[in-house]
Amino acid sequence: MKKTGLLKLFFIPLMALAMIWPHSSQAADPVKVGVVLPVTGKFAKFGEIEKLSFEMAQEEINAKGGVNGRPLHFLIEDTTSKPDVGRSAAEKLISMDRVVMLGGGYSSSVTAAVAGVAINKSFPFLVNTGSADIITKPTAHTPSGRKASKLKKGLKEETDAGKIADIKKKITKLEARANKEVGRIMPRFRIFRLNPPVSEYASGLESFLADVVKPKSVAILHENSLFGTKGAAAFEKSAKKLGIQVLLKESYDSGAVDFKPLLAKVKQADPELIYMVSYVLDASLLMSQSMELRMNPKLFVGGGAGFTMPEFMSNTGKAGEKVISATLWHESLPLPGAREYFDKFKAAYDRDTEYHGAEAYAAAYVIADVLKRAKSFSKEDITASLAATDMMTVFGPVKFTSYDGKINQNKLETYVVQWQDGALKMIWPKDLANAPYAYPVNWLEERK
């Protein structure tokens, strides 16, 4: 009996030591970062380009020593392009995989859902693509704030003076309440965004329209998703600022077979500009069917997203030629490493990359930098480190600021690109362009 007691005396501490051992001293234990991306589903093409960029960056970072000697590991979780799956993916990454922070986030609706989880768990989340303004707006994450903004929208259409005063009173009350609620969620609000919000996507385009095209009228077509609706609303504002008359603003449900009735209506309205906010397959269908209808406005313009993807060209062919799009990045920009990233991606995966890939690649480097500087991998220290970020990436400078009710938002320029001979060329601003813009375009000649 005594012997076993003695054995226990040695054995138990030994076992305890064995349990602690690998955790306390294994220097090569990877640092895990969760990345939520749509690897399958309707946004798969965007998810793919971002996933490859994350993986490429991971390899490079680890070859250069990782995070202070420990390898960095991006755990990529598939959202299947659906908000509900995105939520559970984020929850799994946080509570099961015990990642130190979240990254990724493609498409506004999915990112907004993931942001909800991050706020609930006071978890740091660096968004690199989801672009609806509300994602970095704390007021939009409170019920009263949402109600107030809805009322504000209604106010614009109201004409009765008495009612206006009434609504205004309600709004002030709601906003006061929203501020209190924001105070409550602020300590848990750790969402940072690397890419500009969708309301600024067209800022580069605005000067191009004002200086070169000078259109008088526009028709806006958009998918009825969060990104599509917000993008269209933002361009409507830009149009007002530029004095462009909005003849038509129509939304559609993604997955329609035939856009011809819609396009025929646009053709009859005869706008000088057609502005579209669409993901990639609808963008292709819209362009090829507009060719079938022999539409000939001054300009077809895309609001980023589907219109800059290589798949847009391969699916659209001739009909995509000379189409202009807002963009957030181009490989010819004078940014350190931009061209190298583009060439390396092309060599490694035998395909082109564009702004979505650059966003992901830059985000990977920001995450590595944040983790290197963080005092510990606790949520608080990582958040503090994120807030102190000030670095240059292939996507542009990254420094988080607060403006217009948005917080932790990186402010960046946006640009204009055009499809020329099957390649995406940077055409605006002029001093950064790598090709002269083709304008005016005779679309009928172009597509013969």
Next chain:
Amino acid sequence: MDLFLQTLIAGLLKGGLYALIGTGMTLIMGVMGIINLAHGQLMMVAMYLTYSAYALLGLDPYLSLFISMPVIFILGMLIQKYLLNPLVHTETILPENQVLMTVGIGMVLTEVMRFIFTSDYKSVKTAYSNATYFIGEISFSVPLMINFLIAIGVTLLLFWFLIKTDMGRSIRATAQDKEAAALMGVNPERTTYITFGLGAALVAAAGTLLVPIFYLYPDIGGPFTRRAFVICILGGLGSTVGAIFGGVTLGLVEAFAATYIAMEFEEMAGLVIFIMVLLFLPGGFKRLTGV
């Protein structure tokens, strides 16, 4: 006027395809008395067959009709023989267990395709995908017109089969009165396989025709099952002629709603018509035509 005509053309051409989808479902409904809720999913499988034939063999989507129709015909026969017919003799609480079975089959088909092809969107672009022909200012999409003609051809072939051949007569007889048909020497079991196979082959044809102008992904079946169901109700359950009218009506309603109300309400308009027919013309167009 151009806008009206353009919408009319768009609606008619789309309606032709819808008619093909609806005819397949209504045929099954007429003979077996069940709603095949895996109808759109069978179409989705045909679309993937067409896509694979194009991606692997470089086969033109229209030639794929000769692959997709027979393959889906056999798949349909097997489904009827081994999955649906055994249920007829099983005692259950719900008499509609065959319908429930088709829901399950639809799910299995979707998930199998997702397993093989993932959820990614695929598309097939041919030289004629965007070809158009103009009369005045009205544009006619060449692939949609070919589709329309093939749809008419396939439907005529179906009518010839139903009216002139022995098998077709047996199918019609079974649809009218199962017991009496059995007494006259029709083999009711065999008739059901062939009917399900035929219905499946028809929707397979529609799927293949859609490939060059659209894109595909595993969940595409659901919306088309819904449309097929609406078409059958519009046309009157079990009426092939009715289904053709139903399909064209749905195509037109969707197109006009997209032009004159809003594109967002396209599908909603179809469902409104569906409810209107249920309320004011129960029995569908069959009541008017009598066929």
